[in-house]
Amino acid sequence: MVASKKNVAQPAGSDSKSQPPPSFTREQDLHALREMLLIRRFEEKAGQLYGMGAIGGFCHLYIGQEAIVVGMQMALGEGDQVITGYRDHGHMLACGMDAKGVMAELTGRRGGYSRGKGGSMHMFSKEKHFYGGHGIVGAQVSLGTGLAFANRYRGNDRVSLTYFGDGAANQGQVYESFNMAQLWKLPVVYIIENNRYAMGTSVARSSAQIDFSRRGVSFDIPGEQIDGMDVRAVKAAGDKAVKWCREGNGPYILEMQTYRYRGHSMSDPAKYRTREEVDKVRHDQDPIEQVRNRLLAAKVSEDELKKIDAKVRETINTAADFAQNDPEPDASELYTDIYR
Amino acid sequence: MPIQVLMPALSPTMEKGNLAKWLKKEGETIRSGDVIAEIETDKATMEVEATDEGTLGRILVPEGTADVAVNTPIATILADGESAADLANTDAKTQPKTEPTVSRTSSAAPIAEARPANEGKPMAASPRPGISEDPEVPEGTEMVTMTIREALRDAMAEEMRRDDDVFLMGEEVAEYQGAYKVSQGLLQEFGARRVIDTPITEHGFTGVGVGAAMAGLKPIVEFMTFNFAMQAMDQLINSAAKTLYMSGGQMGCGIVFRGPNGAAARVAAQHSQDYSAWYSQIPGLKVIAPYSAADHKGLLKAAIRDPNPVIFLENEILYGHTGPVPKLDDHVLPIGKARIARTGQHVTLVSWSNGMTYALKAADELAKEGIEAEVVDLRTLRPMDTDTIVASVRKTGRAVTVEEGWQQSGVGAEIVARIMEHAFDYLDAPVMRVSGKDVPMPYAANLEKLALPSVAEVVAAAKAVCYR
Numbered sequence: 001m002v003a004s005k006k007n008v009a010q011p012a013g014s015d016s017k018s019q020p021p022p023s024f025t026r027e028q029d030l031h032a033l034r035e036m037l038l039i040r041r042f043e044e045k046a047g048q049l050y051g052m053g054a055i056g057g058f059c060h061l062y063i064g065q066e067a068i069v070v071g072m073q074m075a076l077g078e079g080d081q082v083i084t085g086y087r088d089h090g091h092m093l094a095c096g097m098d099a100k101g102v103m104a105e106l107t108g109r110r111g112g113y114s115r116g117k118g119g120s121m122h123m124f125s126k127e128k129h130f131y132g133g134h135g136i137v138g139a140q141v142s143l144g145t146g147l148a149f150a151n152r153y154r155g156n157d158r159v160s161l162t163y164f165g166d167g168a169a170n171q172g173q174v175y176e177s178f179n180m181a182q183l184w185k186l187p188v189v190y191i192i193e194n195n196r197y198a199m200g201t202s203v204a205r206s207s208a209q210i211d212f213s214r215r216g217v218s219f220d221i222p223g224e225q226i227d228g229m230d231v232r233a234v235k236a237a238g239d240k241a242v243k244w245c246r247e248g249n250g251p252y253i254l255e256m257q258t259y260r261y262r263g264h265s266m267s268d269p270a271k272y273r274t275r276e277e278v279d280k281v282r283h284d285q286d287p288i289e290q291v292r293n294r295l296l297a298a299k300v301s302e303d304e305l306k307k308i309d310a311k312v313r314e315t316i317n318t319a320a321d322f323a324q325n326d327p328e329p330d331a332s333e334l335y336t337d338i339y340r
Numbered sequence: 341m342p343i344q345v346l347m348p349a350l351s352p353t354m355e356k357g358n359l360a361k362w363l364k365k366e367g368e369t370i371r372s373g374d375v376i377a378e379i380e381t382d383k384a385t386m387e388v389e390a391t392d393e394g395t396l397g398r399i400l401v402p403e404g405t406a407d408v409a410v411n412t413p414i415a416t417i418l419a420d421g422e423s424a425a426d427l428a429n430t431d432a433k434t435q436p437k438t439e440p441t442v443s444r445t446s447s448a449a450p451i452a453e454a455r456p457a458n459e460g461k462p463m464a465a466s467p468r469p470g471i472s473e474d475p476e477v478p479e480g481t482e483m484v485t486m487t488i489r490e491a492l493r494d495a496m497a498e499e500m501r502r503d504d505d506v507f508l509m510g511e512e513v514a515e516y517q518g519a520y521k522v523s524q525g526l527l528q529e530f531g532a533r534r535v536i537d538t539p540i541t542e543h544g545f546t547g548v549g550v551g552a553a554m555a556g557l558k559p560i561v562e563f564m565t566f567n568f569a570m571q572a573m574d575q576l577i578n579s580a581a582k583t584l585y586m587s588g589g590q591m592g593c594g595i596v597f598r599g600p601n602g603a604a605a606r607v608a609a610q611h612s613q614d615y616s617a618w619y620s621q622i623p624g625l626k627v628i629a630p631y632s633a634a635d636h637k638g639l640l641k642a643a644i645r646d647p648n649p650v651i652f653l654e655n656e657i658l659y660g661h662t663g664p665v666p667k668l669d670d671h672v673l674p675i676g677k678a679r680i681a682r683t684g685q686h687v688t689l690v691s692w693s694n695g696m697t698y699a700l701k702a703a704d705e706l707a708k709e710g711i712e713a714e715v716v717d718l719r720t721l722r723p724m725d726t727d728t729i730v731a732s733v734r735k736t737g738r739a740v741t742v743e744e745g746w747q748q749s750g751v752g753a754e755i756v757a758r759i760m761e762h763a764f765d766y767l768d769a770p771v772m773r774v775s776g777k778d779v780p781m782p783y784a785a786n787l788e789k790l791a792l793p794s795v796a797e798v799v800a801a802a803k804a805v806c807y808r
Contacts, residue, residue: 044372044391051348052411063373081555115588122586131554131591136578142544143579146551153507153533153557173575176544183539261373262389267351269384275375282373337589338623339648 021233026298028074032231033291034308035073036066039090040288041309041316042099043262046089046106050266054324055106059120062090064261067287068193069094071234072161075242079156083131083144084163086121087193087260091163095128099315103323111322116329117337138171140164141190145177148188148251159245160188167198169212175219178251182219187245189238190216192255193228199264200272212255221251228256229285259285342422343392345415347401347408350379350386357381358406359414364396370417377403377414394419472674474638483664491633491665492522492598492654495640496560498670500530503558506644509536509549510562510599519564520600520659546572546597550579553593553649560644563599566615566653580649581624596643598652601629602694602744603792605657609780614745616693619651620721620754626675627722629653631696633663635719638673646675653721655694678725680732684712687802688732690755691742692718695793698774699742702798711806721751729755730762737768738805742798747775769805774798 024032043061050059062069065087073094076082084091092102097113105112106120113123121135131147134140144162151158168174169192181188192212196203203210213223222244226237234256241252259281263270270278292305347357358380364370375387376396397416401408408414486494500506507530512519514527514537527535538545542563549559563569569576576597584592602614619627626648630636636654643650665671681696682703691699696717703713714732718725733739739759741752752773759771777791 047389048391051350052346053349083551113588114586114590117588118586122583124583124587124591126590131551132583132587134579136574139547139574139579142547142575143551143554145544146548146553147555148551149548150552150555150557153552173543173547176539176541177547179539179541180544180548267354267383269350269386271384275387337585337587339626340584340589340592 021230021236024232026295026300029291029295032070032074033288033295034312035070035094036231036288036291037309037312038099038315039066039070039093041312042093042103042319043089045316045320046103047262047266049107049320049323055120056108057119058086059106059266060087060264061260061262062087064281065193065195065228065258066090067231067234068191068228068256068258071231072191072238074235075238076161079129079158080242081129081131081147081158081160082163083140083147083160084133085137085140085165085168086135087165088121088123088133092123092125092130095125095130097125097128097130099319100322103319104326107323108328109323109326110329111326115333117333138164138168138173141168141171141174142177145181145186145188148181148186149184151187152184157246158187159242161191162188163191163193165198166192166194166196166203166207166212169215170206178216178219178221181251182221185248185250187248188251189241189245190251190253192253193258194255195258195260197264197272200268202272213253216251216253221253223253223255225255225257228258229287230290231287342397342416342418343394344413345376345390345417347410347412347414348379348388349410350381351383354381354410356407356409359401359403359408360385362399362403366396366399368396370394370396390417392417394422472677474673474677474679477666477668482667484667485662486633486665487660487662488633488636489520489522489659491637492640493524493526495637496523496644497526497529499641499644500526500534505556506558506560507534507536508560508562509538509545511538511540511564513537513562520656522659523562542568542571543575546575547579549595550575550593553595554583554591558594558644560596560598563597565611566599566601567611567613569597569599577622581622585624592647593649594647596650596652598640599654600656600659601653602655603781606783606785606788608783612781614743614776616653616721616743616745617750620751624649625722626650626720627653628675628720629693630719631658631693631717633661634665634671635673635679637665638671639675639719641672642675645672653693657694676720676723676725678728679717679719680714680728681717682713682715684714684736686711686713686736687738687740687806688714688716688729688736689740689742689798689802690716690718690729692721695742695744698793698795698798701795702802705795705799706802711802711808713802724754724758726758726762729759733759733763734766737766739771740774740798740801740805741771742774742793744776744792746778747773748778750775769807772801772805774801
């Protein structure tokens with residue numbers, strides 16, 4: 001047994017948080033660095049393109065939260081599914097979706113993953129088992145539970161990773177889903193990305209129970225609080241939760257404690273928190289800096305790290321160029337994909 | 341080459357803003373994420389974060405400047421190894437390095453062009469092409485008289501035998517054998533894996549069904565009544581209906597949502613609403629509302645095979661009605677095709693689902709007075725078979741719509757609009773609507789009767805449009 005009744009929904013700070021996470025090999029650290037840098041540089045570029053008017057509508061950046069999707073993806077196997085809400089760019093890149101296709105969707109071009117018809121919040125890739133990209137807060141939780149239902153119906157051993165935020169955790173359908181998932185022992189890991197703010201409302205102002213790992217207590221769903229800024233801790237928790245699901249034990253909840261550096265969306269002045277608070281997290285806990293420092297301590301040269309960054313920047317610049325030069329969808333696309 | 345910092349657009353509508361304050365001075369080191377300036381928009385004061393690293397080379401727009409247009413260069417950042425001397429080069433070329441290729445206003449233009457000339461074809465999005473006629477029922481086919489309840493059960497059982505991906509979920513569908521006994525015997529034949537009792541949790545199990553459909557299964561989701569599906573409306577519309585379009589055709593869902601819709605008897609306002617109009621408005625959904633037993637079977641089978649989300653509206657009053665159903669191995673009917681239930685030349689009555697009960701009885705009454713009514717049973721509300729309605733109205737020159745739902749923005753209103761668009765010159769009288777009254781459904785027996793349409797109202801309307 002990976003977990004037992006007694007560690008169902010432990011209080012904050014116990015167990016997994018007090019012990020240092022298992023260390024990464026140099027290769028794992030390098031992999032995590034590349035993946036996290038890809039997301040960060042992508043998001044910085046997206047922010048820049050938004051500022052230039054090349055990206056419209058809403059644009060929610062993932063900067064600060066990179067360790068979660070990168071660590072969780074390292075725990076997944078082929079065919080496992082991923083679904084999330086609207087802050088989805090990082091999830092798509094971590095799933096292996098092409099930065100060009102994602103960026104071109106942000107700019108509303110025909111080469112975008114949804115051929116320019118979905119935008120930032122609505123992208124999908126059957127090939128990479130990424131099921132969206134959903135704009136209604138909390139909707140992805142019952143959809144992700146449905147993916148797990150399909151796995152169980154088919155008798156395969158795939159697991160559905162269903163991501164949502166601390167804000168979505170207050171939606172009713174989350175608990176409807178928890179109930180069914182445990183009742184039917186569905187293989188779903190619920191990953192609550194607690195970045196402390198639901199748009200502009202802090203967790204303390206919106207939630208009666210701020211320990212999100214305990215949100216499954218009345219359904220007997222085991223839960224843990226994880227340091228979501230440490231990619232090693234995320235991967236270790238992911239390994240455990242995915243194994244639990246794959247072995248047919250039902251759902252698992254992981255509360256990832258994290259922080260978003262940018263506003264809720266590009267048009268958010270973020271006056272609900274202080275600059276000092278943001279700076280402190282960036283300075284003390286940045287997920288990328290943690291890996292960089294480990295690699296430097298392991299005698300990887302500054303030069304090699306610069307090369308990695310340069311390569312990532314090149315990928316992102318290529319994506320941005322493509323996204324700005326690819327044509328807009330053909331006018332005939334207006335009437336396609338309504339039915340099949 | 342030095343990097344230019346442009347005046348950012350901080351909201352979808354922002355065109356200019358005031359540069360309130362510089363937080364970095366020329367010559368200061370800048371790291372990605374540093375706040376370099378504050379900008380006032382019409383909504384709020386926003387911080388501008390640097391996305392590039394280096395040294396602040398030159399401030400091009402001093403603080404306190406009002407109405408700085410979006411994309412105006414406001415500063416330059418020098419990368420490692422660059423000096424102020426490099427600025428001269430940039431100043432010469434004032435074009436920003438990464439200028440957006442398409443401005444917001446120009447990108448809006450092609451959409452207007454894309455809209456096809458209307459030419460009286462407002463339903464361009466509907467999957468009209470390719471809808472076939474009902475398949476011929478071979479001469480001598482045995483007709484079996486069965487209840488609509490049984491026809492629905494047989495349709496599900498046949499499709500479940502045919503395809504292991506088809507399953508039924510909903511409240512009381514398995515052990516209880518269906519709240520209205522529509523799923524009788526299915527648990528016994530297919531087992532608990534494929535006939536699944538859900539908790540009372542419409543929003544949740546609708547999402548679970550849609551998620552399973554996105555993964556490739558073919559769920560039949562039963563609502564005990566469509567009144568309860570209001571709790572699931574977000575998943576029905578935002579997830580089921582829109583995902584195919586929002587994914588550029590990649591991720592759709594073949595799923596059937598079925599259950600009784602509209603008024604039953606004496607259950608008052610919260611259990612009596614007709615949702616025909618609500619669902620029929622949504623591109624991405626197909627909406628079926630049959631009347632006869634044979635149509636219930638043939639269209640439910642078609643709905644289960646359809647790769648799109650289908651809303652299948654049944655009626656509690658009709659469950660016990662019987663009718664002939666052809667005994668065929670595979671009785672499948674086309675979605676989107678109306679049926680002429682009775683031919684006539686004086687007036688067209690258009691209806692669907694239980695509305696047909698009033699329409700057919702009224703046609704009998706009218707015949708006694710020498711008025712031959714043609715009765716069109718729509719069967720499918722979306723895509724709507726405009727051609728059949730229009731052909732009938734061109735023949736009769738007069739029309740009455742009959743529905744249990746409300747008039748305002750109702751299906752009848754839509755039919756009237758289409759007749760006006762496609763057969764205006766053929767009309768000999770304004771089209772009339774018979775409908776449920778504009779009130780929440782009352783409980784008292786006499787009031788309930790008054791709130792629903794009646795045969796007498798249909799007869800009166802038909803005579804009125806015939807000027808009799």
